[in-house]
Structure formats: C-alpha cells, structure tokens
Amino acid sequence: MSKKVSKKTSIIKTEINEEIEKHLNSLLPETREILEKSEEERIVYALTDKFIVHNAIIQVMDYLNLLMKIPKKPRMKGLILYGESGTGKTMLINEFCKKYEAKCKPEEESDEIPILIVEMPTEPKERELYDRVLDAIGVPFKKTDDLLTKEKMISYYFDLLKVRLLVFDEFHNVLNGTTNQQKKVLSAIKGLTNKLQIPIVLVGTKDVLIAIETDDEVKRRFDKFELPVWQYNDEFKRLLRSLEVTLPLKKPSYLWKNEELIIWLLEKTEGILAEIVHILKQACVKAIQTGEEKITLELAKKTISFLK
Numbered sequence: 001m002s003k004k005v006s007k008k009t010s011i012i013k014t015e016i017n018e019e020i021e022k023h024l025n026s027l028l029p030e031t032r033e034i035l036e037k038s039e040e041e042r043i044v045y046a047l048t049d050k051f052i053v054h055n056a057i058i059q060v061m062d063y064l065n066l067l068m069k070i071p072k073k074p075r076m077k078g079l080i081l082y083g084e085s086g087t088g089k090t091m092l093i094n095e096f097c098k099k100y101e102a103k104c105k106p107e108e109e110s111d112e113i114p115i116l117i118v119e120m121p122t123e124p125k126e127r128e129l130y131d132r133v134l135d136a137i138g139v140p141f142k143k144t145d146d147l148l149t150k151e152k153m154i155s156y157y158f159d160l161l162k163v164r165l166l167v168f169d170e171f172h173n174v175l176n177g178t179t180n181q182q183k184k185v186l187s188a189i190k191g192l193t194n195k196l197q198i199p200i201v202l203v204g205t206k207d208v209l210i211a212i213e214t215d216d217e218v219k220r221r222f223d224k225f226e227l228p229v230w231q232y233n234d235e236f237k238r239l240l241r242s243l244e245v246t247l248p249l250k251k252p253s254y255l256w257k258n259e260e261l262i263i264w265l266l267e268k269t270e271g272i273l274a275e276i277v278h279i280l281k282q283a284c285v286k287a288i289q290t291g292e293e294k295i296t297l298e299l300a301k302k303t304i305s306f307l308k
C-alpha cells in the first residue's frame with residue numbers, strides 16, 4: 001500500500017472511531033451499559049418500552065399539573081385527551097401517574113392515591129362505572145349496594161386517599177351503550193365532578209367527542225386535546241433522535257437524517273407512534289442479530305416483510 005493510501009485509510013478509521021464514540025456518548029447511560037451485556041439481554045432491552053417525551057406530551061402534562069393545583073371547587077374543569085389508537089394516550093397517563101406516585105410517602109399508614117385511573121367498562125352502565133372506581137381504589141364493597149351508597153363510599157375514600165385527579169381511559173366505550181345508558185353515564189360523570197370537586201380526564205379515541213356531544217354541560221366542562229399522528233416535520237425528526245438514543249446499537253443509524261427511511265416509516269405506519277416504535281424495535285433486534293449494529297432502510301423493510 002502506498003504511503004498516501006495508508007494515510008487516507010488511517011484518517012477514515014479515525015473519523016469512524018470518532019463517529020462511533022460520539023454515538024455511544026449520545027446513548028442514554030442505561031442503554032450504553034446494556035451494550036456490554038449478552039445478545040439476549042440487549043434484545044430484551046430493545047423490546048422494552050421506553051417513554052419518549054415529545055412536545056404534545058409536555059403540553060398535556062403541564063396542563064394536568066395545572067389542573068391538579070386548582071383547589072377543590074364545583075364545576076371543576078376537566079380534560080378530554082383523544083387521539084387515534086396507538087398515539088400513546090394510555091402511556092402518557094400512566095407515566096404522569098408514576099411521577100405523582102413517587103411523591104407519595106410509602107411509610108404512611110393510609111397511602112395516598114393522587115391519581116386514580118379507571119378503565120371504562122365495555123358495557124357502559126353507571127352501576128358498572130361506580131364499581132370500577134371502587135375496584136380501582138381497592139376497597140371491598142357489595143356489588144348489590146345502591147348507587148347512592150356507592151357514591152358516598154367513593155366520596156369518602158377519595159377524601160381519605162387524597163385523590164386529586166380521576167381518569168377514565170377508553171371512554172369511547174360509552175358509545176357501546178344505548179342512548180339511555182349513555183345519558184346516564186354522562187350524568188354520573190357530572191355527578192362525580194360535582195361531588196368530588198376534582199378534575200376528571202376522559203381518555204379515548206375521537207369517539208369520545210361524539211359520546212359527549214349530547215350533553216352541553218359536560219361539553220362545556222371539558223377542554224380538549226388531541227394527541228396527533230406524526231407527520232413529516234422537524235418535530236418528527238426530533239422524536240426519531242430521542243428514539244435512537246434508546247436503541248442498544250453499537251453504530252449510529254442517524255434515523256433523523258435518513259430522509260428515505262423517514263418517508264417510508266411514515267407511510268407504513270400512517271404516523272401512528274405505536275407502529276413506528278414497533279418497527280424500530282424489530283429493526284433494532286435484527287441489527288443486533290445480524291451484527292449490522294445499525295438500522296438502515298433495507299433492514300427496516302426486511303423487518304416488515306418478516307412481520308407480515
């Protein structure tokens with residue numbers, strides 16, 4: 001090899017090493033640590049959900065924080081958090097909840113439950129709604145008790161456990177009921193806001209908006225926020241950057257700079273975050289197994305053909 005060629009090769013090698021070092025430094029500390037572990041452990045880590053914070057999440061969390069600061073009052077404002085399936089509504093609420101749980105003192109006799117999450121029953125009856133709330137609190141009760149007794153119990157335990165936010169996930173299930181059942185559930189929600197005087201959050205698909213359409217009072221009491229699907233813009237590139245630092249790969253993929261990959265990804269997933277995350281996780285596993293150690297468009301495409 002001539003001296004000139006060998007010098008050029010060594011410059012390229014140094015550049016590659018610098019690039020890899022920069023990449024490794026950009027990874028989350030826990031992600032970097034995993035790189036030292038076995039292939040099996042790296043794969044498990046790659047497939048584990050990591051919460052990525054983006055703009056819309058910050059906006060919703062700020063608003064929820066604000067709601068929780070408002071002292072108890074009648075006609076308390078609430079929030080409807082809606083969006084297509086897989087946009088990350090449930091994950092957002094669970095992560096928000098974790099922040100408050102961490103602030104509770106576990107040594108205290110009566111645990112506090114700052115945020116109570118209740119999944120809306122698929123059969124939306126007001127009786128079932130109250131049962132779900134009591135189940136979520138974790139107190140014994142008789143299913144046969146009348147509604148008033150259950151309402152009183154809910155009120156008592158909410159005070160005792162200092163519940164400051166009540167969330168109903170999958171609220172679009174209300175639409176599964178007859179018109180009469182829907183009306184009753186909405187009036188139960190109104191009843192709870194009046195009695196508990198704390199903010200309520202209704203989470204679900206766009207159908208939540210249809211579900212509350214019939215009740216002007218409910219409509220007025222809730223602000224609305226849509227968790228959107230992703231589109232081609234700088235914010236999406238930032239999301240990809242945040243995702244890449246969670247992938248246990250030894251080489252940089254530069255997902256956020258790979259225009260072809262970005263366009264393909266958005267097309268395949270229709271901008272649904274759950275799908276985007278799923279493809280990248282699978283591609284990451286492939287990159288580990290093949291030794292490629294980075295995600296390319298070709299690799300991502302192979303993942304899809306394997307999935308279908």
Ligand SMILES: Nc1ncnc2c1ncn2[C@@H]1O[C@H](COP(=O)(O)OP(=O)(O)OP(=O)(O)O)[C@@H](O)[C@H]1O
Binds near residue numbers: 085088090273278
């Ligand atoms: N902020 C996020 N960071 C990383 N991954 C996320 C995020 N949000 C969602 N995901 C991914 O998307 C998956 C689905 O999210 P989630 O269950 O919160 O969606 P959803 O909007 O509640 O859907 P559905 O309407 O069907 O209940 C999660 O399990 C996770 O893999």
Ligand SMILES: [Mg+2]
Binds near residue numbers: 089090091169170
């Ligand atoms: Mg959900």
